[in-house]
Amino acid sequence: MADTSPAYSYPQKRLSGTKVFFITILSVVIGLFVFFFLLVMLLASIGAMAAGSDKVTKPIVLEIDLRMPILDAPVGPTLFADSPTSIVGIVQSLDRAKTDDQVKGVFIRGESGGLAPASAEELRLAILDFRASGKFVVTHAQGLNSTSVIPYHAISASDEIWLQASTSMATAGLYSQSEFFGGVMEKIDAEPQFIRHGAYKNAVNTYTEEGYTPEHREATESLITSIFDNTVDNIADDRDLPREDVLRLLATAPHSASDALDAGLIDKLGYLEEMKDWIATKAGDEDTVFKSIADYKPKGNFGKPVIAVVEGQGTILPGSGGGDNIFSPTTNMGGDTLAAGLDSIIDDEDVKAVVFRISSGGGSADASDQIMAAVIRVQDAGKPVVISMGQYAASGGYYIAAPADHIVALPQTITGSIGVFGGKIALEGAFAKIGYNIDGIRVGGDYAGAYNVDEPFTEAQLAGYQRTMDNIYNNFVGIVADGRNMPREAVIEVAEGRVWTGEQALERGLVDELGGFDTALRAAKRLAEMDEDADVRIKRFPRAKTREELFNDLFSGTVSTGRDLETLSALINMPEVQNALKAREALSAQGHELKATLPDFLER
Template structure:
């Protein structure tokens, strides 16, 4: 948890000159984009006019795990498509099960960027996909990550191919924490932080030189839980006993031939050979390999509506960042998501809300704003079901706690019911450098509390402590009320400690273990529908279409002005100017509720 944002500075007004030039720039860019899109539109219409009926050829969906994955889909920007996401893949695989054109899935394996819960959820989706008697085949040009997480994502494949000249390095889990306590002392800096919870470990990065006993205990427990779950999953998928698999991890790395003998992979060969093998399996040389992001079968229309709200990233006051012309939204604005929940509340067609959260938290005030909106939806007799993604910790858990039903993956990182905040006073550091700050203060003593020079005074520290106390009391109260627990029981499992979904389930912080599909079944059930009933998932807030983004560009809205200002600032960066010069030469010649989430790899 970072310090709560209690003051929002006034919006900076643009000068008349800036408005004039921004408007001119908007018109110029708008005309350029207009003609650019016009050419695309004409080309598209021409192609459509002479196009043949929809492609009915057999297809194999391709998933490229070498690319980073978001947790949930985001809207495309004006110039780029929506990147791949875990929820997007899970939903596509569910639809593909009953699509006769889809014969199987081909995975390009290996990435070190998957969160444990993401790998686990992809694995479950692939296992479910195979119940339709369709295949899953993976090819990797080496499995160089030492983490069990990427391998867990592909272990349920019918076949794992490995290029013969490479190896598999899967061994375990590794997480590193940095400590600046010694650096602070050397520089003469004075960290001053307040926290509720001995396990609220973000503070330790600034105050300690190494792990505290509580910090080490929490990290070892978390990693052990994730590792044990991963080992069990992989052992099941590869038909290996646990002891044998652990021995293989202990003796990693293994060359491709040895890995095949040990049962970690199935076949050796190049990418092209794996593709040819799939063609032989299907019995059709003309099959297409379709990126799963491009697979978009017809959805359900006119069915009971479930509101789908997908939130990922840090929780911030105001509107969500991104969601504009040039960048997609990957933050959780309190105002944006409270409005989305209220829109779902007001929509008579919406029977329930499925709220997907993947966040380590952030602003206490924004978290509280979204949590209050969750309660308003519930007060209107519309159930709210939480699907936890990679993380739902601190502020992420604060939002989830009141929900009617909480679903988490066993390897989701959640909990962190605690608070921290403070500052670092650089008075002695500045003095060593001969740098001096002098302030003039009018009014109460707390007016200078957040300056970066002097430490807290006694009265400032007391006032700040009271703020932190109140946030923690509110957090405990929200969890106690939402989970039907006593305050004492909440405090016992709070202390700022992060838990895996499995551990949280055992402690009553989560109702059910599973992924998006499990949460969707629970949503149907709580909405009074059959668990397998056809429903229409409608996204709130509704993503903007490219046409709307284009109109915003032409109309010169406030967000357009902000985007243009950001673009202007980017263009002035020296590295960009250097690239422009090179190009010209070439043409001439021709947080509060913020959890310290570990990076597990």
């Protein structure tokens, strides 16, 4: 039977407004407590992971392999490889390792894959600084076969240098050579037409001369002699040998491994495997972990004052640039990219000062001016800018540096080259020899088509181009005079397109201090009114692209497969193709007005 009893509704008890208010407040407080508790736990977990990323139960010995090419400054990864090793990266990692109890020492694989003199010098300084912490640095080389003194200079500060007994030591000195196509131009009836400001702006000589001019020879001899003398002094100090003995040993190269041992240039003979066993014993554990320095990152120092680091290396070009190449770590300094990176520092309230690392022989005058103007905007925003010169900071590279608050160069940095050149190689005569002809039609001003390589400049075009070069040079001298607080006459005396070592540049007022990246970092702290030894957080501008971003770039273009791109990259990097590209660039020097010709230090 269905229940027909009447439904009964119990009255709902309602809370007062006051109680609702306090319950709500209590809920918010509990919620905030839970939120912050979870946040603290999350941050602790992240910190533990960050701290534990390098944690192993065994001693660590960091490994530096000099047999592979090393860049000046860090760049992001490529699509096909991780970020390559860099000098600045090594310096920062060794600075962290000094206070890491797990890191017992450093092991170097000797013989260079192409270090510039300043890079070898900065590595040496980092080794000495690391050793001052009481930890060891040892090097093994399976042969020191380069006749250049630079690879040996990079390792001379090691506690011990081992050499494979069956090999030899060819270390002798420095050798630089230049190419001259003046005779070739004459034979093919080509007409080089270049304008330059500065008798020492020697890039022109490659296409107009058959050998060194007196100024070209004087500048090159002075440069490499300064580098050689500084290197010999350092080796003598590192190996505790009289300078005269070092000079004599270099002059009588090559030496057998045993003779090098007797002379005190190396410390032991042995194979790589023997040395690794010896290192493990020295580190205190036969299972010592050998860790690539590329995988040992500097401390993040989150929460510390921020120093911005901007890195520019390679040719200065208009537009974008940097280390975002999907093929290789080959870099350049794009005017748009670096100017945008510097401008982004202005609005970052955490940044107290800037270290701008430059390793460039210059390039485009317009792009150099664009980057230089961005440096001044950062200074106008109240953030001091310190330049750290790497391998080179010449011509356009020096133009960018001149307005900075403080300039630091390594003694063997190649800098200066305050001058300008430009022009073209007119190939009309060469074309005529093979029956090839280019005809053209001009409307408007006579300067239209002035840069065509099929015909020489007209008299009016040459006069117009001269005015352009005059303007660039006068602006360059003015930038240096204002930035360095020097009279124009004093700038002109050290200009003329001449390159100097950092040591020579210091004597002439072009730089303020000698040292590497760490010296520049200390200077930035001083200018930011911080203690030189204070911990800071390094924040890089502009940010390097991740591999995921590079992967997206790959498929946003017209080439659809990585294999095709790898093949193209291999072709582009062939020496024959690179030489052809250099020759093609030389046909018209537009965009390279502030490009310095730097000595090629050969290691053969």
